[in-house]
Amino acid sequence: MSVTDSTSGPSLKDILANSSKKTTATSNDGLAAAANSKTGKNELGKDAFLQLLVTQLKNQNPLDPQDNSAFVAQLAQFSSLEGITTLNTSVNNISSAFGSSQALQASSLVGRSVIVQAGSAYVDTSKSMTGSVVVPVSVASSTVTITDKDGKAVKTIDLGSQPQGNASFVWDGTNTAGEKVEPGTYSFKASAPIDDKPVDLITYLPATVNSVTVSQTGGEMMLNLANMGTIALSKVQTIGL
Known part of the structure; x- marks a missing residue:
């Protein structure tokens, strides 16, 4: 089968x-x-x-x-x-x-006082103004000459001998005769004899921040100063009250 x-x-x-x-x-x-x-x-x-x-x-x-x-x-x-x-x-x-x-x-800088490198500044002469001078080497004498917007000398401040560093000066808003001058923009020229030659020195002056420009592309923030134009934040030496 x-x-x-x-x-x-x-x-x-x-x-x-x-x-x-x-x-x-x-x-x-x-x-x-x-x-x-x-x-x-x-x-x-x-x-x-x-x-x-x-x-x-x-x-x-x-x-x-x-x-x-x-x-x-x-x-x-x-x-x-x-x-x-x-x-x-x-x-x-x-x-x-x-x-x-x-x-x-x-937002925190608007209205604040800052110290910046400048040769001129708007000064409210009703009160004293403090600035500073950069002294590159020790000097036997140094001066700061203040002139008005017309280039006329208003006052000369004698700083005397200064060591290397920053030297502060105060202007009370008066002229050589001791009279109060009008508020406005004044120029500050500091000089000192170095190696028997007069040399212009860098001055730092106060200013008020009116507004701030923030970069939209990640650039540096710019400060708009009262009567002094615009300056980068990195150029500010001191931020006051």
Whole structure:
């Protein structure tokens, strides 16, 4: 008695055909999913990159698998992409914080008195004004000559001998005759003999901050001084009350 197997099974040809169809469908599905995973700006994001990488691994040729060096290179590219994205976010946050800090600084400086390097200043002669002179080396004598807007000498202050450093001077708003002069813009010229030659010295004078200009591009903050124009914050020597 013979037994005959009547069950009909798939042929090798059918198996290979079905496998090819399944692989193609899987590949298309993975690519479609990756294509649909966008950042909203029609460009590939990190999620789409990972989906493309996984799809590539799923559909690699078993007889010729993905080269290890190429795989590592793709992972390195993904790490670089992630790092650049994080760095951009951090830089944007720092930029925003810097802008807020500048705005806060600006609001606190308006109305304050500052000491800046200048040759002239607006002086309210009803009260005394204090300035300073930079003395590069020790000198036996030094003077500060004050002139009005017309170039007429109003008063000369004798500072005497001074060591190297900063020398302060006070003007009470009077002329040589001891009379009060009108408020206005006055020039201050300091000089001292160095090596038997008269040398002009740098003067620092007070000014009031009227307003502040904050850069929109991350540049330096500029102070708008009363009757003295504009000066960078880095040029300010002292900020007073």
